[in-house]
Amino acid sequence: MNICVFCGSSTGHNSVFADAAITLGIALANRNITLVYGGGNVGLMGILADSVLKHGGNAVGVIPDFLMKREVGHKNLTRLEVVSSMHERKKRMADISDAFIAMPGGWGTLDELAEILTWKQLGLINQPVGILNTNHFFDPLLQQMNAMQETGFLRQAYLDFLVVNTSPEELVISLIPQ
Numbered sequence: 001m002n003i004c005v006f007c008g009s010s011t012g013h014n015s016v017f018a019d020a021a022i023t024l025g026i027a028l029a030n031r032n033i034t035l036v037y038g039g040g041n042v043g044l045m046g047i048l049a050d051s052v053l054k055h056g057g058n059a060v061g062v063i064p065d066f067l068m069k070r071e072v073g074h075k076n077l078t079r080l081e082v083v084s085s086m087h088e089r090k091k092r093m094a095d096i097s098d099a100f101i102a103m104p105g106g107w108g109t110l111d112e113l114a115e116i117l118t119w120k121q122l123g124l125i126n127q128p129v130g131i132l133n134t135n136h137f138f139d140p141l142l143q144q145m146n147a148m149q150e151t152g153f154l155r156q157a158y159l160d161f162l163v164v165n166t167s168p169e170e171l172v173i174s175l176i177p178q
Helices: 015-030 043-054 065-069 086-095 107-121 139-150 156-160 168-175
Strands: 002-006 034-037 059-064 079-083 099-102 129-132 162-165
Touching (some): 015 168, 034 043, 059 065, 059 086, 099 107, 099 168, 107 156, 129 168, 162 168
Parallel strands (some): 002 034, 034 059, 059 079, 099 129, 129 162
């Protein structure tokens, strides 16, 4: 099984985010789940990949060539795929993943989460989508999603398929097919 994780290229100001990345990496490695992610060696991305690898797991990165040229590509992954664009990166990660998790991050993480939720809503993918709500980072976004539903811009069914948890281990377990 492959789980794609969207997360920040920085670590944020609170060590709880890095701790969550380490714990998520351990949870993936312990369950023999391959990490699929953006291929970076910086921020939460690098911490997560290093944790997976340190604990005997596999990590597959997908990175656009312009970021590889900036030397932010992780050089010690199980596999690193270099693609031509951000769009190709998102498509490739979706094609090889069985589930998705969003961790705290910035614009890129928000973009990836929004796109994958849209693809699920449109039926372009069927994989489960989860949010790791570390330190209640996503609470404002979840409130906005509820407002979208309450005002008629988002069907309840599209909100219901989103799995939210504050525990990395519990989130991974909830995304594994039974």
